[in-house]
Amino acid sequence: MLNFFQLIIIYAGIYALMAIGQNCITGNTGMLSLCHAGFFCIGSYATAIICKTFGLPFWFSLPVAALASGIVGFLIGVPTLRLKGDYLCIATLGLGEIIRNIATNVNPVGMMSVPRAQLFGYQFSSRNKFTFILLIWFFVLIAYILFRQLAHSRLGRAMVAVREDEVAAASNGINVTKYKIGAFTLGAAVGGTAGCFATAYTLTVQPSSFTFMVSVMVLCMVVLGGMGNLLGVILGAFIIEFISYFPQLVGLSSVIPAQASQIIYGLVLVVMMICRPQGILGRDKYRYGDPRSTFSKLRDAVKSRKGGEVKA
Amino acid sequence: MATLVQYLQYLLNGITLGSIYALIALGYTMVYGILKFINFAHGDILMVGAYTGLLTYTALLGDSTNPVWMLTAFFIAMLVSMAFCAALGMFIERVAYKPLRSANRLAPLLSAIGVSFILSNGAAWIFGAQSRRFPYPFDDTPIVIAGLSITPHQILTIVVSVVMMVVLTLFVNRTRMGKAMRATSLDQSTSELMGIDVNRIISMTFAIGSALAAVGGILCSFDFRVYASMGTMTGLKAFVAAVIGGIGNIQGAMIGGLLLGVLESIGAPLLGIPSALRDTIAFAALIIILLVRPEGILGKNEREKV
Numbered sequence: 001m002l003n004f005f006q007l008i009i010i011y012a013g014i015y016a017l018m019a020i021g022q023n024c025i026t027g028n029t030g031m032l033s034l035c036h037a038g039f040f041c042i043g044s045y046a047t048a049i050i051c052k053t054f055g056l057p058f059w060f061s062l063p064v065a066a067l068a069s070g071i072v073g074f075l076i077g078v079p080t081l082r083l084k085g086d087y088l089c090i091a092t093l094g095l096g097e098i099i100r101n102i103a104t105n106v107n108p109v110g111m112m113s114v115p116r117a118q119l120f121g122y123q124f125s126s127r128n129k130f131t132f133i134l135l136i137w138f139f140v141l142i143a144y145i146l147f148r149q150l151a152h153s154r155l156g157r158a159m160v161a162v163r164e165d166e167v168a169a170a171s172n173g174i175n176v177t178k179y180k181i182g183a184f185t186l187g188a189a190v191g192g193t194a195g196c197f198a199t200a201y202t203l204t205v206q207p208s209s210f211t212f213m214v215s216v217m218v219l220c221m222v223v224l225g226g227m228g229n230l231l232g233v234i235l236g237a238f239i240i241e242f243i244s245y246f247p248q249l250v251g252l253s254s255v256i257p258a259q260a261s262q263i264i265y266g267l268v269l270v271v272m273m274i275c276r277p278q279g280i281l282g283r284d285k286y287r288y289g290d291p292r293s294t295f296s297k298l299r300d301a302v303k304s305r306k307g308g309e310v311k312a
Numbered sequence: 313m314a315t316l317v318q319y320l321q322y323l324l325n326g327i328t329l330g331s332i333y334a335l336i337a338l339g340y341t342m343v344y345g346i347l348k349f350i351n352f353a354h355g356d357i358l359m360v361g362a363y364t365g366l367l368t369y370t371a372l373l374g375d376s377t378n379p380v381w382m383l384t385a386f387f388i389a390m391l392v393s394m395a396f397c398a399a400l401g402m403f404i405e406r407v408a409y410k411p412l413r414s415a416n417r418l419a420p421l422l423s424a425i426g427v428s429f430i431l432s433n434g435a436a437w438i439f440g441a442q443s444r445r446f447p448y449p450f451d452d453t454p455i456v457i458a459g460l461s462i463t464p465h466q467i468l469t470i471v472v473s474v475v476m477m478v479v480l481t482l483f484v485n486r487t488r489m490g491k492a493m494r495a496t497s498l499d500q501s502t503s504e505l506m507g508i509d510v511n512r513i514i515s516m517t518f519a520i521g522s523a524l525a526a527v528g529g530i531l532c533s534f535d536f537r538v539y540a541s542m543g544t545m546t547g548l549k550a551f552v553a554a555v556i557g558g559i560g561n562i563q564g565a566m567i568g569g570l571l572l573g574v575l576e577s578i579g580a581p582l583l584g585i586p587s588a589l590r591d592t593i594a595f596a597a598l599i600i601i602l603l604v605r606p607e608g609i610l611g612k613n614e615r616e617k618v
Contacts, residue, residue: 086349087555266428270427
């Protein structure tokens with residue numbers, strides 16, 4: 001029981017890092033990217049290769065993982081970010097699949113027994129979960145502080161302006177493409193560090209674990225918690241991880257099928273979009289949907305299902 | 313180095329695959345033309361169509377081995393599956409997309425991803441993870457003509473797709489409903505002023521697109537088997553086909569589908585890369601077309617108005 005709680009907290013931390021990256025892309029700048037699994041994959045591989053193949057310490061792999069996924073994000077971003085919303089979504093989705101496809105074709109098994117991370121002679125082993133929680137949440141805290149500062153800076157406000165209205169932002173002298181690529185690269189780099197910690201914890205890398213589902217899960221965390229709200233995003237990571245480990249936690253994993261949690265992710269996306277598009281902790285001011293109250297929207301949704309007319 | 317006959321064989325296989333992509337791409341393109349939004353759940357409707365078709369077909373067939381009844385049962389199953397998917401498509405539009413029609417463009421997209429997740433995982437839950445084979449409704453021994461082998465199911469695929477596309481083209485260009493559809497895709501608010509029931513047209517679009525996806529799902533399950541996540545990859549590639557042809561353009565989707573099928577089939581042997589990378593070819597084609605000609609082959613270049 002305690003073991004599972006610790007596991008949830010560790011995975012929530014890893015995914016919170018990813019969600020912070022996704023939030024920078026989707027929440028702050030308003031680009032729907034679906035290749036966070038790809039960045040996660042690159043980060044994981046970077047750590048595995050550096051620690052195992054080159055035998056270098058884990059701490060060295062951390063910036064390399066961030067840099068590698070950041071560079072890939074930049075290279076992907078330059079051509080694709082000129083595309084409008086829906087095209088971008090598909091292009092990034094395709095790129096995420098390409099990264100996984102290539103990783104699978106290079107080595108379908110992945111890498112095993114990566115050396116453990118060490119700090120002053122102390123080994124972070126997965127048996128001792130508590131120190132791992134400290135390690136991961138320390139970095140989540142750093143990412144949180146950095147990104148909160150970013151959101152309140154000139155750069156962050158420019159990103160929000162791009163999200164709200166690209167044309168208006170451009171006419172106010174904001175270089176839209178530059179900010180989009182910047183946000184994308186930054187988000188990708190954070191996604192890469194999340195992969196780094198995942199490898200340090202599981203000590204294996206398998207290409208089959210970087211599916212499209214991971215990207216959707218991360219997106220779901222951002223949407224659920226509140227787009228553009230960092231605390232909300234971390235809360236979203238907690239909730240989603242809790243949902244996915246709930247069957248094991250209550251010992252009903254034989255009764256509740258594995259698909260149930262994924263169906264819940266889908267429901268979360270649909271229901272949140274209809275009822276509370278700004279997320280649990282999102283602000284009404286920055287809401288994505290139309291400005292009507294939750295109640296009147298629900299009423300209209302029910303009405304339209306009954307075949308009545310909806311007020312525009 | 314492959315010979316000419318081998319390349320012709322790849323071309324033939326590519327056309328078969330491409331006609332399936334074209335059918336599915338039509339659904340994407342019609343919805344995009346009217347609502348300017350990508351129906352992410354379209355690929356999973358294809359999967360639902362394949363399952364419905366498979367279940368109806370096996371239920372109708374029973375133990376019968378009468379060749380005439382086998383073929384009849386197959387077509388009945390196809391019609392049932394089309395009807396079911398049309399209803400499903402309309403239902404999804406009502407519940408998940410309609411309340412978001414006036415919202416930010418990101419909202420319906422996220423909702424569609426959610427619907428797609430619900431459908432594919434719901435199917436995995438109900439039918440299990442194991443893939444099933446769609447039995448051929450006829451003896452599927454290849455016919456060999458001058459070194460080229462063509463199987464009856466390939467002929468069926470091409471014939472059914474061509475019939476569907478011709479019917480759709482006639483419907484869109486010759487009927488009153490089709491005219492209303494074209495008007496709505498040009499300008500929604502003006503067509504509403506002209507007395508067109510836009511909500512009905514949108515429902516209709518989803519119904520037609522989903523019915524075509526059901527046909528595509530059944531046809532592609534001959535080659536790819538039936539499983540819960542079958543729609544994801546096929547649906548994505550059909551979307552790529554729609555973009556290549558020019559999204560929102562019905563003829564474009566047909567051309568794009570055929571082009572993508574042929575490209576995928578011929579690309580790997582032509583470039584000398586393993587055929588496991590054919591998915592990569594499709595997405596590389598997408599990114600190249602988006603960079604070179606973002607509006608697609610037949611698309612119009614639209615400027616964004618403020």
